Amino acid sequence: MTFVPADAGPVLTGLARGAISRALGLPADLPDAEWLSADGASFVTLTRNGQLRGCIGSLVASRPLRDDVIDNAQLAALNDPRFLPLSARDLPAIAIEVSVLSPSEPMEFTSHEDALAQLRPGIDGVIMSAGRRRATFLPQVWDELASPELFMAHLMRKAGLSPTYWGDDVRLSRYTVTAFHET
Secondary structure (H helix, E strand, O other), rough: OOOOOOOOOHHHHHHHHHHHHHOOOOOOOOOOOOHHHHHOOOEEEEEEEOOEEEEOOOOOOOOOOHHHHHHHHHHHHHOOOOOOOOOOOOOOHEEEEEEEEOOOOOOOOOEEEEEHHHHHOOOOOOEEEOOOOOEEEOOHHHHHOOOHHHHHHHHHHHHHOOOOOOOEEEEEEEEEEEEEEEO
């Protein structure tokens, strides 16, 4: 996982909020730190009154963490296809979470049951692919979908597949995150 210090939360969430503010035409400072120049993969999750309002991220560390957080924050605010773009008026009510991802690891399994048995609720983020379909859930989704069966059924649905789909083309990878919430 990209090295981020334990006290990185205010920098990461401040960077995300500043990036969104700038994208909305508002003045904002963007906090900086040396460790933000290392490549990193992040997801930026926006909520309003505890309800999802946007979530966009990267699964592979291919650019500096600073750039990844800035781009994902702006995309979550303005380009998540599930929601209308945020306005400057919406921003004060939005809570921001930044998750920094570990590299993903392919899972090896012999059956659907074997794959489910290997999942670690509350720990694993999962990337599922089947043919051209692909979806991921961050580990935080376990809070809402606590059983491996339910988690995978919703992940299949998110990928546009039947919740009970399990073909020979199913590939799974897992990752962990370090999540930082605004205070």
